[in-house]
Amino acid sequence: MRPVLIGIDGGGSGSRAACLLPDGHRTEVTGGPANVSLREEALNNIKALLVALCTKAGLQREQLAEAKCHIGLAGVLEDQGAKDIAVALGLPKATMSDDQITTITGALADGDGIVVAIGTGSFLGRKQGEHIRRIGGWGLALGDEASGAWMGRRALSLALKSCDGLAPVTAFARRILDRFDGAAGVVRFSLRAAPSDYAALAPEILQAAGQGDDMALSILRDGVGYLQAGIAVLDDTGTCPVCLAGGLGPHYAGFLPHDLKERLIPAAGTALDGALLMAARNAEFDP
Amino acid sequence: MRPVLIGIDGGGSGSRAACLLPDGHRTEVTGGPANVSLREEALNNIKALLVALCTKAGLQREQLAEAKCHIGLAGVLEDQGAKDIAVALGLPKATMSDDQITTITGALADGDGIVVAIGTGSFLGRKQGEHIRRIGGWGLALGDEASGAWMGRRALSLALKSCDGLAPVTAFARRILDRFDGAAGVVRFSLRAAPSDYAALAPEILQAAGQGDDMALSILRDGVGYLQAGIAVLDDTGTCPVCLAGGLGPHYAGFLPHDLKERLIPAAGTALDGALLMAARNAEFDP
Numbered sequence: 001m002r003p004v005l006i007g008i009d010g011g012g013s014g015s016r017a018a019c020l021l022p023d024g025h026r027t028e029v030t031g032g033p034a035n036v037s038l039r040e041e042a043l044n045n046i047k048a049l050l051v052a053l054c055t056k057a058g059l060q061r062e063q064l065a066e067a068k069c070h071i072g073l074a075g076v077l078e079d080q081g082a083k084d085i086a087v088a089l090g091l092p093k094a095t096m097s098d099d100q101i102t103t104i105t106g107a108l109a110d111g112d113g114i115v116v117a118i119g120t121g122s123f124l125g126r127k128q129g130e131h132i133r134r135i136g137g138w139g140l141a142l143g144d145e146a147s148g149a150w151m152g153r154r155a156l157s158l159a160l161k162s163c164d165g166l167a168p169v170t171a172f173a174r175r176i177l178d179r180f181d182g183a184a185g186v187v188r189f190s191l192r193a194a195p196s197d198y199a200a201l202a203p204e205i206l207q208a209a210g211q212g213d214d215m216a217l218s219i220l221r222d223g224v225g226y227l228q229a230g231i232a233v234l235d236d237t238g239t240c241p242v243c244l245a246g247g248l249g250p251h252y253a254g255f256l257p258h259d260l261k262e263r264l265i266p267a268a269g270t271a272l273d274g275a276l277l278m279a280a281r282n283a284e285f286d287p
Numbered sequence: 288m289r290p291v292l293i294g295i296d297g298g299g300s301g302s303r304a305a306c307l308l309p310d311g312h313r314t315e316v317t318g319g320p321a322n323v324s325l326r327e328e329a330l331n332n333i334k335a336l337l338v339a340l341c342t343k344a345g346l347q348r349e350q351l352a353e354a355k356c357h358i359g360l361a362g363v364l365e366d367q368g369a370k371d372i373a374v375a376l377g378l379p380k381a382t383m384s385d386d387q388i389t390t391i392t393g394a395l396a397d398g399d400g401i402v403v404a405i406g407t408g409s410f411l412g413r414k415q416g417e418h419i420r421r422i423g424g425w426g427l428a429l430g431d432e433a434s435g436a437w438m439g440r441r442a443l444s445l446a447l448k449s450c451d452g453l454a455p456v457t458a459f460a461r462r463i464l465d466r467f468d469g470a471a472g473v474v475r476f477s478l479r480a481a482p483s484d485y486a487a488l489a490p491e492i493l494q495a496a497g498q499g500d501d502m503a504l505s506i507l508r509d510g511v512g513y514l515q516a517g518i519a520v521l522d523d524t525g526t527c528p529v530c531l532a533g534g535l536g537p538h539y540a541g542f543l544p545h546d547l548k549e550r551l552i553p554a555a556g557t558a559l560d561g562a563l564l565m566a567a568r569n570a571e572f573d574p
Contacts, residue, residue: 135451138470141477142444157429164422165520183425190428233452 003283004059004067006091007275010034010046011074011099013120013196016272017049019057019067020280027057028272035074042073043088050089069094070278072102072271095282099271100125104132106274107245107267114234115267116227119246120199122147124227126234135230140195146223148248151205152198154219156186162215170215172208176201206251220255227252228260241265290570291346291354293378294562297321297333298361298386300407300483303559304336306344306354307567314344315559322361329360330375337376356381357565359389359558382569386558387412391419393561394532394554401521402554403514406533407486409434411514413521422517427482433510435535438492439485441506443473449502457502459495463488493538507542514539515547528552 005020015034019027031049034042054064069091076082076098086094100117104125107115114126121144123137140149159176161167163183180186189197208216231242242263244250253264269277292307302321306314318336321329341351356378362385373381387404391412394402401413408431410424427436446463448454450470467473476484495503518529529550531537540551556564 135453138444138447138474139477141480142440142447142474153429157425160425160429164517166422166516187425187429190426193428229453230451 004063005276005279005283006050006053006064006067006069006094007102007272007277007279008034008046008049008069008071008073009099009102009270009272009275010042010072011271015045015049017046017053018272018276019053019059020276021057025057027053029053029056039085043085046071046089050091065090067091068279068283070102070275070282071096072099072275072278073097074099095278097278100134100137101132102274102278103245103271104274105277106269106271107243109268109273109277111241111265111268113241113243113265114231115243115245116231116249116252117246118147118244118249118252120148120195122150122246124230124234126240133234135233140198144195145226146252147195148199148202149195150198151219151223151248152201153190153193154222155201155205155215156180156190156198158215158219159183160186168214170213172205172213173215175208202248206248209255220252224252224255224257228257231260239263243267291350292563292566292570293340293351293354293356293381294389294559294564294566295333295336295356295358295360296386296389296557296559296562297329297359298558302332302336304333304340305559305563306340306346307563308344312344314340316340316343326372330372333358333376337378352377354378355566355570357389357562357569358383359386359562359565360384361386382565384565387421387424388419389561389565390532390558391561392564393556393558394530396555396560396564398528398552398555400528400530400552401518402530402532403518403536403539404533405434405531405536405539407435407482409437409533411517411521413527420521422520427485431482432513433539434482435486435489436482437485438506438510438535439488440477440480441509442488442492442502443467443477443485445502445506446470447473455501457500459492459500460502462495489535493535496542507539511539511542511544515544518547526550530554 002022008017012033012035015031017029029049029052032045034045071094073096076096082096086092086096100123103117104115104127108127112128116124121137124135126133136143144150155176158167159173160183162169162173180189205216205219209220243265244252245267289309294305296303299320299322302318304316316336316339319332321332358381369383373379373383387410390404391402391414395414399415403411408424411422413420423430431437442463445454446460447470449456449460467476492503492506496507530552531539532554
């Protein structure tokens with residue numbers, strides 16, 4: 001009999017789980033943050049997620065223990081105790097990876113290509129068969145170029161530079177300064193801002209860039225420059241298909257140069273789909 | 288009779304006080320951090336500083352109360368209660384400013400010119416008689432280009448980019464990666480690093496740049512580019528004298544282009560000298 005498949009996608013801002021029954025019925029639930037660096041919180045949130053999933057899918061406890069499961073967790077590579085986590089969750093046979101692997105697998109499914117994942121953070125990955133090479137994903141303090149957090153921080157930085165006479169005073173720069181009650185308010189905000197706080201500005205930056213605002217456009221141009229350089233490192237032939245993933249990835253499409261735009265392929269699925277796919281593969285390889 | 292003059296320079300990493308007696312005798316003491324945003328700590332540290340100063344200079348309590356005093360404090364412009372601070376310190380007649388003003392006054396004394404102040408943070412200021420115009424000083428999250436903290440953060444960021452194939456793998460990049468036990472160690476450091484932690488790398492970056500390391504040189508070049516742009520905004524004639532101040536400022540001299548190097552003038556004094564000078568001016572204007 002085909003097994004029950006379970007996929008879990010746990011990230012710093014929330015987690016999702018999906019269950020695929022042998023009859024093809026799929027159930028999804030969402031829950032709280034699950035970053036391995038906050039281990040207790042992550043464990044508790046994923047346990048709650050599994051309870052919710054079983055209830056919604058009508059799954060018995062013994063079915064859960066026998067299910068084929070893959071868990072993609074932010075930061076799991078840093079943690080030597082991935083196996084411990086699986087055991088603590090009552091899923092001793094579950095396989096685990098970081099959420100970048102499930103994102104790449106979800107986006108490309110069985111195909112090969114480059115995934116440009118842009119949400120609050122960013123990374124690039126190239127998949128060739130079983131081999132995956134990654135670039136970036138180092139976090140906002142030192143990297144995450146082109147990401148939502150990077151875009152937001154850059155917008156505030158450029159707004160301050162416009163006060164100094166070192167950047168153009170565009171309509172968008174004025175709007176930001178007004179919103180934060182001037183330069184001093186922007187600086188106050190920056191003293192406590194988390195990446196997600198900066199990323200909250202991204203939709204407005206994309207909108208302003210779409211309307212032709214020079215400051216917003218310069219942010220997008222720099223972001224695209226980073227993505228181009230990263231794509232070139234991953235594939236110097238300039239022919240590999242490119243998939244824009246993550247909450248913001250697809251929004252970059254309109255700002256890419258023509259040759260890159262022609263290489264775009266749609267994402268096959270999300271990181272959660274990737275986790276389910278990896279659970280299915282584990283099932284096939286099982287003796 | 289000429290009054291006793293007292294100058295105080297309070298910053299985020301430490302504070303200094305100086306007293307100039309009518310006979311020309313000068314006494315200096317140093318103490319703990321004094322940033323207005325941590326008001327209680329700042330008050331306590333400056334009170335301790337004043338006690339130490341009186342003891343060392345042989346100053347009586349009544350002489351202190353009658354002294355002419357100027358206090359330069361980091362962040363004081365944000366604080367509406369500057370007068371309250373002076374009263375709380377038992378120096379109700381003291382004048383106050385932020386520490387950028389005392390830095391500029393110390394560096395240029397009675398002269399005019401541009402001050403480029405580079406320590407853990409950075410700012411630029413131009414003084415023309417009584418008028419001072421400033422650029423930068425917004426903090427590391429959104430600015431402080433060319434500063435020690437900015438240099439250190441950039442070095443770590445470039446070291447990670449060298450792992451990604453997006454920056455040259457220089458000897459200095461390898462040294463940094465070894466020191467932090469690889470890319471993951473660099474990222475871990477960045478999650479908790481304060482500006483002063485990044486700035487601690489600055490001396491080594493300057494040394495590597497002096498030895499011709501491409502990565503270190505690229506950091507200095509970008510820093511110089513920012514300083515050049517700022518200087519051009521403050522003086523478009525390209526003739527105004529420029530003074531490199533702060534702990535790192537003078538170290539930039541060797542990396543400046545020839546035309547800018549020719550405009551350099553030595554700093555007349557420190558921010559503490561600036562505070563004493565402002566106290567002396569207050570004394571002269573007193574009825």
